[in-house]
Amino acid sequence: MIEWREEGVLLSVRPHGETSVIVEAFTEGHGRHLGVVRGGISRKLAPVLQPGAQLDLHWKARLEDHLGAFSVEPIKGRAAAVLGDRLALSAMSAALALAGFALPERAAYPVFYAQTVALLDAMAAGTGWLPAYLDWEMALLEQMGFGLDLSACAVRGVNEDLAYVSPRTGRAVSRQAAGAWVDRLLPLPEVMLGGPAGLVGVQAGLRTTGHFLEEKLAPALGNRPLPPARARFVDLLVKSG
Known part of the structure; x- marks a missing residue:
């Protein structure tokens, strides 16, 4: 046994x-x-x-x-604690569904596990969980091998005025270096760099992480569609603003 x-x-x-x-x-x-x-x-x-x-x-x-x-x-x-908060309940459902979708069976991720517990506790407490959820999606991508490199501009090598993310490489791009490609780049709000965590910034950040969840992670897992709970949460977040 x-x-x-x-x-x-x-x-x-x-x-x-x-x-x-x-x-x-x-x-x-x-x-x-x-x-x-x-x-x-x-x-x-x-x-x-x-x-x-x-x-x-x-x-x-x-x-x-x-x-x-x-x-x-x-x-x-934790479920009872978020029942009166539709947004927190939806976010919790999205996080649980994404973890079940992405994590390989029986593979330990102790640091990510601790981050997951902290996120769920924040949701249950009703404090500070929205930017923590964005950080959690970024961490999930990192753990699964699709982490974003936001340390410096992919074109100029500087770490100033970073405003975009390359949808192909996941690397940061500065405002000055974006040029004619700006319409093809993904947003890099300040919250993803440790800055203020406003609602608009979190929404923009989830657009960016969502791209890599859909275009990088899902294909690597056999082109399975992302759990619908994630889209429901993002839709509810947009409507709440």
């Missing part, structure tokens, strides 16, 4: 048989991991198995490559 136990964030739940569910969790040491929770639709467990929850997970399987089974204990729920 193979087993391990650690905390994890619940990404998704789907039915399995008549009374069980398959849960998908993101843990620090075992990455994105799936397992069966027997009796997962019961009155006792169903309220615990809400996406975004922090859980104590105990996984067992006869062999390493088996699906295995989870036993779970609640640590902290």
Whole structure:
């Protein structure tokens, strides 16, 4: 018997048989991991198995490559905290869906896991989560091998007056170097460089990260479409402004 136990964030739940569910969790040491929770639709467990929850997970399987089974204990729920905030609820759904979409199964990303937990906690607290969400998408791209290089202008080599991102290379471009290509470049708002985090800037930043999620990450994962939750969140964000 193979087993391990650690905390994890619940990404998704789907039915399995008549009374069980398959849960998908993101843990620090075992990455994105799936397992069966027997009796997962019961009155006792169903309220615990809400996406975004922090859980104590105990996984067992006869062999390493088996699906295995989870036993779970609640640590902290987050869904109830965002139910009254449509935007935060939508953003949480987008983050959980993107993590499930992008992260390879059973590969550990401890730093990104910690950033994910911090983001979800900020959403539940209702403070500072919007720019943190943009940072999280940038970090996801970085972890998956499609990180943006915003350190200096790709054309001039300077780190001043950076205003755009090349849609092909993901490198920054200064306002002066953009020239006739300006209409083809993606926005680089100050918030992506550690500056003020206004709503307009975050919207512009999500346009840029969205391009690389759709045009770089998704093709690398077999041209699967991005989770609809991400588009719903961006649409809601635009309408909120």
